Amino acid sequence: MIDLARQLSVDETPNTLAELIMKLADVSGEIAAKVRLGALSGVLGSAGEQNVQGETQKKLDVIANDMLKEALLSLPQVRAIASEEEDNVVAANHGGAYIVAFDPLDGSSNIDINGQIGTIFTVYPARDEVACDSSDQFAQPGRSQVCAGYMLYGPSTQMALTTGGATRLYTLVPDKGVYQLTETELRIPADCQEFAINMANQRHWAPATQAYISGLQEGSAGHRGKDFNMRWNGAMVGDVHRVLMRGGIFLYPANTQSKVHKGKLRLLYEANPMALLVEKAGGKAVAGAENILDILPDQLHQRVPVILGAENEVGIFQSLSR
Numbered sequence: 001m002i003d004l005a006r007q008l009s010v011d012e013t014p015n016t017l018a019e020l021i022m023k024l025a026d027v028s029g030e031i032a033a034k035v036r037l038g039a040l041s042g043v044l045g046s047a048g049e050q051n052v053q054g055e056t057q058k059k060l061d062v063i064a065n066d067m068l069k070e071a072l073l074s075l076p077q078v079r080a081i082a083s084e085e086e087d088n089v090v091a092a093n094h095g096g097a098y099i100v101a102f103d104p105l106d107g108s109s110n111i112d113i114n115g116q117i118g119t120i121f122t123v124y125p126a127r128d129e130v131a132c133d134s135s136d137q138f139a140q141p142g143r144s145q146v147c148a149g150y151m152l153y154g155p156s157t158q159m160a161l162t163t164g165g166a167t168r169l170y171t172l173v174p175d176k177g178v179y180q181l182t183e184t185e186l187r188i189p190a191d192c193q194e195f196a197i198n199m200a201n202q203r204h205w206a207p208a209t210q211a212y213i214s215g216l217q218e219g220s221a222g223h224r225g226k227d228f229n230m231r232w233n234g235a236m237v238g239d240v241h242r243v244l245m246r247g248g249i250f251l252y253p254a255n256t257q258s259k260v261h262k263g264k265l266r267l268l269y270e271a272n273p274m275a276l277l278v279e280k281a282g283g284k285a286v287a288g289a290e291n292i293l294d295i296l297p298d299q300l301h302q303r304v305p306v307i308l309g310a311e312n313e314v315g316i317f318q319s320l321s322r
């Protein structure tokens with residue numbers, strides 16, 4: 001078996017980027033150990049605070065954020081970081097070549113029910129013409145990402161990663177804290193018969209989204225001429241992981257509720273890294289008419305609709321959005 005460090009070297013990942021990825025991997029091993037112990041490690045429950053987006057933080061949101069933040073700020077190659085749990089960009093080291101954004105604990109509502117949760121991360125080149133602590137550091141389209149990935153804390157801890165080439169899958173050996181390569185190249189079939197969406201929001205969707213989902217529900221009796229199944233984890237990491245492993249389409253579309261009229265998920269540290277992983281696995285990721293990776297962000301915590309997965313299926317949704 002090939003471990004993460006060896007594979008990064010085989011992939012000719014620049015040393016400074018490989019070190020950064022190894023640091024993220026090490027911290028995720030420590031987070032996974034806390035998650036595995038659950039109530040025994042005192043990490044469950046609410047932290048009693050709200051983040052900049054008005055969401056109540058769980059203890060594990062704060063713990064994971066602090067662990068990742070401390071580890072990344074210590075690296076000379078990191079110029080700045082952004083996190084779902086930080087109001088503003090945090091400056092790190094002036095000479096750093098990279099900026100890093102992350103959702104320390106995705107799927108927070110699954111923490112206390114022993115459900116799937118994860119960490120999502122992305123790395124961009126630092127911008128020399130911009131101050132370290134400026135949000136403009138991150139005003140780059142998703143196509144500029146040099147690396148994107150997530151760790152899924154499930155029955156086993158796994159990391160999906162692309163450094164610009166294939167989307168690879170690694171599995172953590174818990175006792176050793178080492179990730180081993182377990183899938184060299186994930187591929188998403190172009191067609192599918194499985195979708196993931198929070199159906200409770202149905203009445204708030206745009207007419208085109210309502211029509212598209214109705215077509216899936218009608219199945220072989222409708223114009224699509226085939227049956228679809230539905231799965232929903234409530235954690236993007238879990239739902240996107242399933243799409244990467246066995247295909248399907250995942251949707252968190254725009255809806256008319258005030259907070260989420262542009263979608264619920266955040267462009268920088270949720271939509272963009274997942275979109276890159278999906279595209280590198282042969283899939284497609286759109287926000288409606290446009291590809292997620294082409295969007296130029298105008299705010300650090302900007303939200304976007306996210307529709308990703310099987311190329312042809314996402315294409316059908318996209319054609320209805322035009």
Ligand code: AHM
Binds near residue numbers: 198
């Ligand atoms: P989080 O980062 O605070 O956990 O929020 C993001 C999560 C996604 O993982 C998931 O797809 C979505 O929120 C589910 O939200 P909801 O249950 O409100 O539909």
Ligand code: MG
Binds near residue numbers: 084
């Ligand atoms: Mg999240």
